[in-house]
Amino acid sequence: MSRPAPGNRRSTKSEYIETDTGNKISRKAHIEGKPNIMLGGRTVIMAGVTMRGDLQRKQERPADGSESAAADKVSSTAITIGRGTIISTNTTIRPPMRSSRGSGPTFYPLRIGDNVFVGPGSHISALSVSSNVHVGAGCVLAPFSIVKEHCRILPGTVVPPAMVVPPGSVVAGKPGRVVGEVGEGWGQGGGGEGEEWVEGGDLRALVRKVR
Template identity: 55%
Template sequence: MSRQSAGGRKAQKGEYIETDTGNKVSRRANITGTANITLGGKTVIQADAYLRGDLQRRTDGADAKAPATAINVGRYTFISQGCVIKPPSRISRGQVSYYPLRIGDNVFIGPGSTVSAASIGSHVHIGENSILQAGVIVKDCVKILPGSIVPANMVVPSFSVVGGQPARVVGELGEGWGVSPGGMSGGATTTSSGEWVEGGELRELIRMTR
């Protein structure tokens, strides 16, 4: 499931298994089709998250050249507890076809969210209990408010704030979004007191996950 191995080559005692590329996968995560899931490195998958790598595009007949990867996740991405991540689907000629889901770098997906988008850019913060329906395209540097339902095939432009049911653009992000005081980019982090800092550095949050 990573570029080296989904389950990792070195298991640590405790909640998470850590791969040789620094991915941390909860032992209580539900992951199917691991061979079809790619993690770029330094990514966290928390307990009760459900990744559906088994929902991949057919590779026989006309789809023989289709990519085998069902879910492709970049670096420094945090998939919170209870999330469901699955490739988007479309019905054609009475058959369900699945298409790859791509998630960029420095993406935070809040607890209880369901993602079936076509692609999510980098430096994206998805609030808890949000739903991204099939075919959604989220550009770079976007904040999706908690509880949002992003309708199928919506394209979310860069530097926008999205919220509502159905979701719509409700604001804009400043140019400093995703950049911490030290100049590093990210999606969210916590302070020493445990408070969330949106648009901050994800690396520290991932480092602290054990």
């Protein structure tokens, strides 16, 4: 049998699968419960990322004990991520959970906004992270924490459970606390054709570089 000519060899697969809406998802990401995860478009999920969409909140069964198909349906999406957001390598995205006697664990939806950068090796179990937030490497956003828009979480920070980070804050420490403000003009610029990306700004320039 003759060998195929070099020009007929199959090209190497890209590391990323690109969706119709421009999302780029690494083939090396670990994603559970895909139907319960919503990506807004032009978002990047890098290698080694773990996303637990299978940990979703379900409707309660009727009090009379009757079986109902609606009772088993998911009442909300487990993880929502907005446009132009980047989840870096080896990060875990996991919906927050609260336990109660008799009913077991209850999971709550996790929402991440637009133009959010999450650094490598972070663990996100917050209730929400608003748009234009920069999370440094190795950070932990504990369950039910809330990060408002235009915030900067410095590398290695552990945001405590249920902490609400005000807009425009800089947070650092273990446990995390507000140590300053990002300042006027932070996050402005970037995202345009040929421009470099800017922390807290439009991440389109960085998204385009991911192959």
